[in-house]
Amino acid sequence: MKLRELLAKVPSISLANNHPALETEITGLATNSHACQTGDLFLGMPGTRVDGGEFWESAIANGAVAALVSQQAAQKHQAKNECVIPVADMTQTCPEVATAFYDYPGQKMKMVGITGTNGKTTTTHLVEFLLNKAQLPTALFGTLYARWPGFEETAAYTTPFPVKLQKQLAQAVAAGSKYGVMEVSSHSLHQKRVWGCSFEVAVFTNLTQDHLDYHKDMDDYFEAKALLFSSDYLKGRAIVNADDPYGQKLIARMKPDQVWSYSTSNTSADLWASNLEYQPTGVKGILHTPQGEIPFSLPLVGQYNLSNMLAAVGTALHLGLDLAMVVAQLSEFPGVPGRMEKVQVSNEQDVSVIVDYAHTPDSLENLLKAARPFIPGRMICVFGCGGDRDRTKR
Numbered sequence: 001m002k003l004r005e006l007l008a009k010v011p012s013i014s015l016a017n018n019h020p021a022l023e024t025e026i027t028g029l030a031t032n033s034h035a036c037q038t039g040d041l042f043l044g045m046p047g048t049r050v051d052g053g054e055f056w057e058s059a060i061a062n063g064a065v066a067a068l069v070s071q072q073a074a075q076k077h078q079a080k081n082e083c084v085i086p087v088a089d090m091t092q093t094c095p096e097v098a099t100a101f102y103d104y105p106g107q108k109m110k111m112v113g114i115t116g117t118n119g120k121t122t123t124t125h126l127v128e129f130l131l132n133k134a135q136l137p138t139a140l141f142g143t144l145y146a147r148w149p150g151f152e153e154t155a156a157y158t159t160p161f162p163v164k165l166q167k168q169l170a171q172a173v174a175a176g177s178k179y180g181v182m183e184v185s186s187h188s189l190h191q192k193r194v195w196g197c198s199f200e201v202a203v204f205t206n207l208t209q210d211h212l213d214y215h216k217d218m219d220d221y222f223e224a225k226a227l228l229f230s231s232d233y234l235k236g237r238a239i240v241n242a243d244d245p246y247g248q249k250l251i252a253r254m255k256p257d258q259v260w261s262y263s264t265s266n267t268s269a270d271l272w273a274s275n276l277e278y279q280p281t282g283v284k285g286i287l288h289t290p291q292g293e294i295p296f297s298l299p300l301v302g303q304y305n306l307s308n309m310l311a312a313v314g315t316a317l318h319l320g321l322d323l324a325m326v327v328a329q330l331s332e333f334p335g336v337p338g339r340m341e342k343v344q345v346s347n348e349q350d351v352s353v354i355v356d357y358a359h360t361p362d363s364l365e366n367l368l369k370a371a372r373p374f375i376p377g378r379m380i381c382v383f384g385c386g387g388d389r390d391r392t393k394r
Contacts, residue, residue: 001026001101003041003066003083009100012093013068013085021083024065029101029163031094038063041101043094043163046070056084068093091192095162099196105169106197109139109180112315113194113233115225116205116241118363119308120158120183122300123205125336126312127181133329134321139172141165142183143357144337148172159188162195169197179319186224194228200236201315202228205308207246208360222246229254239314241307242269260290260318262310264303271310278303289313291323297331301340304366340367358383 004022007013015022027039033055036042042064044053053069054077060067066083074086087093099106112127114120124142131138139148143158146168153168159182160168172180188194207222229238229250238254241247242261251259263269264276267288273296276285282299283306298309309330316326335341343353354371358364368381 006041006097006100007085010093010096012089012096013087015085017085019066019083021066026065026101029098030059030064031161031163033059033062033064036060036062036064040064041097042067043090043097044069044073045090045094045161053090056082068097092195095166095192095195098162098166102166102170104196105166105173106180106194108173109169109177110200110319111197112179112181112201112203112319113184113197113199113228114182114203114205114311115184115186115189115228116203117208117360118358118366119205119304119311121357122305122308122336122339123203123311123315124181124183126308126333127315129333130312130316130321130326130329131179131181131319133332134325136179137175137177138179138181139169139175139177140181141168142181148175148177150175157188158183158185159193161191162193165193166196184228186221189227190224194233197233198235199228199233201239201318202234202237203239203311203315204229204241204244204247204250205311206241206244208363222249226250226253234258237318239311239318241311242266243307260314262307262314264306264310271314273306273310276306287313287327289317289323291317294323294327296327299331299333300335301371302366302369304363305340340371 003024003026006026007015025039026041028037029043030036030040031043031045031052033042036059040063042056042059044056044067051070051073053073056067056069057077060082066085068085068087070090071086071088074084114123121143124140128138128140137149143155145155146153184194207225238259240251240259240261242251242263251261260270262271264273266272270290272288273285276283282297282301284297287294287296313326317323339357341355343355356367358367364383
């Protein structure tokens with residue numbers, strides 16, 4: 001579409017000029033000035049150290065039709081004849097432009113957003129598995145990869161930046177996906193990366209110490225997560241962990257008919273479990289839901305995976321899946337790479353090896369507690385502390 005037509009769809013932009021470039025067809029979006037190609041619109045994003053908008057001249061030289069930049073960048077590097085459009089808030093404008101350019105793909109699928117410190121990856125995989133088993137084509141966006149029928153790409157971020165995210169959503173829609181299941185990070189909510197996505201279901205798994213290099217404290221971290229449950233994003237039902245103190249705080253904010261709570265033991269929750277039998281290969285028990293109760297068998301170990309299952313089942317039920325069908329499929333769940341993953345190199349090996357992504361104090365403690373009952377001898381834990389983010393948790 002032409003630049004003028006595209007910008008007319010962006011609420012945060014009010015055009016005050018009549019530059020000839022506005023009649024040019026826009027064929028792509030770019031946030032890296034060096035990666036710009038002929039026909040692109042350059043979006044100069046402010047960073048933690050430098051404002052990307054200051055490189056608009058390089059973007060234009062590489063073929064960009066025009067540049068959207070912060071007012072500070074436009075003032076610092078003033079345009080002569082180039083089409084440089086200053087905006088008040090690039091963090092808001094970028095996702096608005098991306099959603100409009102890709103024709104609002106996040107509103108063309110039934111979207112499930114899952115946030116929380118731990119459990120996002122396993123829960124998204126469970127939901128994706130249940131939907132696909134119900135013959136509902138589903139796209140998954142998360143820490144490990146973005147994938148949908150016929151496509152898989154390793155992920156660089158838990159939740160991509162707006163241009164990448166909206167492009168992937170559009171590709172998933174074009175491939176026939178009817179549902180999208182997404183891990184939604186606190187960074188992405190604070191930075192409005194998922195702006196323009198309408199979520200039919202939003203899940204809150206838990207909140208424990210993480211990312212305090214970015215958020216000033218736990219309350220600030222929680223408020224970022226809570227944005228997913230605001231009217232800007234959530235259009236359907238919230239599924240919230242009532243065993244978590246921050247989950248209780250979130251439930252108290254919401255209308256009762258908008259939320260289903262879940263708990264591994266609290267009988268007042270909407271989804272809970274009883275008669276539990278924890279075994280080396282998983283957990284069995286009775287599942288209690290708004291659609292009734294039924295025996296279940298989950299091939300994942302640990303109480304935290306029981307919690308992840310309850311969130312996934314609640315999501316599936318809200319999306320219209322049959323309870324008996326959901327429970328029948330649970331026993332076939334193959335697990336998640338790097339999540340309590342057993343390493344078997346030989347049938348004769350006399351050592352059990354488990355690989356897990358646990359990288360917070362809470363998740364590491366839960367992992368060791370889950371593994372200990374099934375290890376008759378000595379348990380050795382090897383963990384890494386790489387990186388320079390949130391050193392207090394290490």
